[in-house]
Amino acid sequence: MAMLEIDGVSKRYGGLQAVKDVTLRVGKGEIVSLIGPNGAGKTTLFNLITGFARPDSGRVRLEGEDVTGLSPEAVARHGMVRSFQITNVFANMPVIENLRLASYLRMRSPLLSDVFGLRSARDRAARTMKEANGILDLVGLARFRDTPAKRLAYGQLRLLEIAIALCVRPRLLLLDEPAAGLNSREGEKLTELLRRLRDGRGLTVLLVEHDMDLVMSVSDRVVVLNFGEKIAEGTPAEVKENPQVIEAYLGTPFEEEAA
Numbered sequence: 001m002a003m004l005e006i007d008g009v010s011k012r013y014g015g016l017q018a019v020k021d022v023t024l025r026v027g028k029g030e031i032v033s034l035i036g037p038n039g040a041g042k043t044t045l046f047n048l049i050t051g052f053a054r055p056d057s058g059r060v061r062l063e064g065e066d067v068t069g070l071s072p073e074a075v076a077r078h079g080m081v082r083s084f085q086i087t088n089v090f091a092n093m094p095v096i097e098n099l100r101l102a103s104y105l106r107m108r109s110p111l112l113s114d115v116f117g118l119r120s121a122r123d124r125a126a127r128t129m130k131e132a133n134g135i136l137d138l139v140g141l142a143r144f145r146d147t148p149a150k151r152l153a154y155g156q157l158r159l160l161e162i163a164i165a166l167c168v169r170p171r172l173l174l175l176d177e178p179a180a181g182l183n184s185r186e187g188e189k190l191t192e193l194l195r196r197l198r199d200g201r202g203l204t205v206l207l208v209e210h211d212m213d214l215v216m217s218v219s220d221r222v223v224v225l226n227f228g229e230k231i232a233e234g235t236p237a238e239v240k241e242n243p244q245v246i247e248a249y250l251g252t253p254f255e256e257e258a259a
């Protein structure tokens with residue numbers, strides 16, 4: 001069974017068909033990139049998948065379970081987590097506290113044992129801390145554990161966003177332009193991290209990305225949108241050679257689209 005199945009999803013804004021009858025699958029443990037020229041409908045499709053917008057038609061399923069039209073919170077509870085935006089990072093809080101908070105948000109409501117400081121709650125707090133430290137190691141931010149988030153450099157903040165999303169224990173991680181604003185060294189580190197998440201943790205990742213270096217080096221498959229429609233799908237090499245894709249990107253050198 002696929003991790004994510006999108007069947008015939010459409011969304012219209014007034015006279016504009018932002019997403020038109022898009023069908024795609026993301027298999028378990030795959031990294032799939034969604035690409036396309038500006039205005040192709042990538043963000044809209046992300047919004048439709050994650051509950052930030054409701055599709056006019058079509059279904060979204062996560063491991064067979066219908067999540068169409070659920071709220072973003074409910075979708076996240078099903079295990080489909082979108083990387084949090086930097087605005088959701090608590091700037092004055094140390095990095096580790098941002099992670100711990102994200103872990104607590106995963107638990108729907110505090111239990112009585114948490115309120116009364118019982119042993120089970122202390123055990124859970126210790127486990128949460130251990131998990132948060134492990135995630136910091138994984139994303140390469142361990143040495144910034146006690147640093148207030150506002151002192152991180154831009155590239156480190158982007159990694160913190162991913163770390164926060166990981167604290168929610170996603171089955172499917174959705175990343176919205178994770179390489180935006182990163183320099184090439186940071187981009188390479190991100191590529192390595194995504195591979196580690198897939199190969200080490202078996203995580204499934206769907207990303208929207210303009211950075212073709214990242215897309216071509218990390219994706220198992222690439223899905224191409226243009227004017228709201230899926231025009232191609234395949235391995236990075238297949239997509240790169242696809243005449244329809246080349247035409248869609250014409251006017252912008254494919255390798256440098258939106259660089």
Ligand SMILES: Nc1ncnc2c1ncn2[C@@H]1O[C@H](COP(=O)(O)OP(=O)(O)OP(=O)(O)O)[C@@H](O)[C@H]1O
Nearest residue numbers: 013016017018036037038039040041042043044045
């Ligand atoms: N809430 C909205 N109301 C009206 N039109 C919208 C809305 N959201 C998106 N659109 C329109 O839908 C189309 C697709 O936009 P979308 O942001 O999904 O494209 P995109 O592929 O993510 O583009 P980019 O790469 O520039 O971020 C655009 O023409 C956009 O103006």
